[in-house]
Amino acid sequence: MLELTDVEAGYGRTRVLHGVTVPAGKVVAVLGHNGAGKTTLLRLAIGLIKPAKGRVLFDGEDVSSLPPNKRVARGMAYVPQGQQSFGQLTTLENLQLVAGGRRRGRALIDAQLARFPALEKFAARKAGLLSGGQRQQLAIARALITEPRLLILDEPTEGIQPTIVAEIEQTIVQLAGEGIHVLLVEQHIGFALEAAERYVVLASGFVTQNGEGGSAAAATVRAAMAI
Ligand SMILES: Nc1ncnc2c1ncn2[C@@H]1O[C@H](COP(=O)(O)OP(=O)(O)O)[C@@H](O)[C@H]1O
Ligand SMILES: [Mg+2]
Numbered sequence: 001m002l003e004l005t006d007v008e009a010g011y012g013r014t015r016v017l018h019g020v021t022v023p024a025g026k027v028v029a030v031l032g033h034n035g036a037g038k039t040t041l042l043r044l045a046i047g048l049i050k051p052a053k054g055r056v057l058f059d060g061e062d063v064s065s066l067p068p069n070k071r072v073a074r075g076m077a078y079v080p081q082g083q084q085s086f087g088q089l090t091t092l093e094n095l096q097l098v099a100g101g102r103r104r105g106r107a108l109i110d111a112q113l114a115r116f117p118a119l120e121k122f123a124a125r126k127a128g129l130l131s132g133g134q135r136q137q138l139a140i141a142r143a144l145i146t147e148p149r150l151l152i153l154d155e156p157t158e159g160i161q162p163t164i165v166a167e168i169e170q171t172i173v174q175l176a177g178e179g180i181h182v183l184l185v186e187q188h189i190g191f192a193l194e195a196a197e198r199y200v201v202l203a204s205g206f207v208t209q210n211g212e213g214g215s216a217a218a219a220t221v222r223a224a225m226a227i
Helices: 038-046 068-073 091-099 105-115 117-121 132-145 162-177 189-195 217-226
Strands: 002-011 014-022 027-031 053-058 076-079 150-154 181-185 198-203 206-212
Touching (some): 002 038, 014 206, 038 068, 038 181, 105 117, 162 181, 206 217
Parallel strands (some): 076 150, 150 181
Antiparallel strands (some): 198 206
16 A cells, blocks of 8 residues: 655755655554654655655555645545634535535445434534534544545544544544555554554654554553653
């Protein structure tokens, strides 16, 4: 699926990522402190920024120079950090925006409303009035309407009330069970490693650690990140 090899990238002349390699995997967790370059890595994966060096591969194809919409057409979807939605539109309208042009649009919306009961309940409510957790679910639902094979999630549980954190974590595990690959940036190291097949730790734009996921990896990662 998605693979990054020896990537250098940044903004203008500022280099943020240095020789970053991310292996393919069903769920791949990207860990690291604030400012480490995690969001930049995800922007690179979806094509919002282009690598100065190295390659982004999707299903073996070099997509490094493809714009985001072409990557979405190939089966990638991106949920940015910060529970973004159109606050003045209702939950349903937010979903319709994405589903509108698609055959089976209504069925795709219904599938997501069934997945997220809170969204079904508040379908007619303005997205700006939803809780942070519900807006996060809405953002994930919107991405899923494009029927991605790879879902890219940037801190989906950041700033969200604990009860919904558990629901969102469950959703991620569920999606993996449905065969959707996930590239996950997450501060909850315990959960991220439990869910992940592979992980990388970023520090100042360098990969300082990588390996297989599983709960046993958590102690090693925590120790390394404490330095
Ligand atoms: N649009 C931007 N322009 C210039 N520098 C940026 C921009 N976005 C992020 N950076 C810088 O890139 C580095 C990594 O940021 P980011 O990828 O957001 O880290 P993380 O998601 O791990 O917190 C930081 O030093 C940040 O200041
Ligand atoms: Mg970030």
